[in-house]
Amino acid sequence: MIDQTKADVLKRLSFIEGHLQGIRRMVEQDKYCVDVLKQTFAVRRAIEKMEALMLEGHLQTCVVDGIKGGREEAVVEELVGLYELSNK
């Protein structure tokens, strides 16, 4: 990961961890389930945005280098596997 992506991902991870701690407190304090669920949905969306960032970094570096370096078959296969995994 290049430095800028790494810094951004780590910042987002901190935010997600804080969000999960808030959810833990909601559960411990018996907050209404529906309100807890709305927060866990938001965490999943935050993770998805972080994934988009990492994917962008991966495409810009490893994928471009791999294809220019003649390893296109392996690179493409890995990306397709990743896509299928992301939808499971």
Add this chain to the structure above:
Amino acid sequence: MIDQTKADVLKRLSFIEGHLQGIRRMVEQDKYCVDVLKQTFAVRRAIEKMEALMLEGHLQTCVVDGIKGGREEAVVEELVGLYELSNK
């Protein structure tokens, strides 16, 4: 949330928090992006399973009580809103 669901949800939250710490270490140690992404996919799936548990608890308690108590319109509207939110 009934006690059993609450205990189960808190246990799963701990597991998810631990998993995210592992992901943080992977990012800090510059592990391969694709491997990091596979782990964030797994965290999202773990959150979804926790959500299914909370939803089950919500249906068994608040939804059943609400419908038996004549507040079916409000209960149904809330569930549909939740479903739409979960797909966004």
Add this chain to the structure above:
Amino acid sequence: MIDQTKADVLKRLSFIEGHLQGIRRMVEQDKYCVDVLKQTFAVRRAIEKMEALMLEGHLQTCVVDGIKGGREEAVVEELVGLYELSNK
């Protein structure tokens, strides 16, 4: 399904079928893959909206009747199964 939901679902199905025929033409005419994919994403979202409508109808009728009729356990179990299936 009550008449209003049924009419709405059938109308949406017609729209979705038309959309898929448009996608078929795009594929046959060798349109750019990325443009085809954007259309299949739109079809999936249209199906999801139709599902939300059907779910709403199901909650308003079968679920409410089932819970009022004392079959809450079966009704809740079926809903949870459906939710888990929708995320697979």
Add this chain to the structure above:
Amino acid sequence: MIDQTKADVLKRLSFIEGHLQGIRRMVEQDKYCVDVLKQTFAVRRAIEKMEALMLEGHLQTCVVDGIKGGREEAVVEELVGLYELSNK
């Protein structure tokens, strides 16, 4: 799209169209909503598999050619946009 992918995509489209016609009949014949929903979930998964095929074809051809031809920035940007759109 290369010929093999195109033939496979068109075959899958026919299957999906047939599946939707079956769903239409279920709705017209007032089948149980939950059973209809299980079928629409299956259609969405079939569309996702077809998308994975098209994406694989796109990566193997346009993306590889684009990157080798020096248009990596545009190619990567388009892929990231597509990924974000697929999750909406």
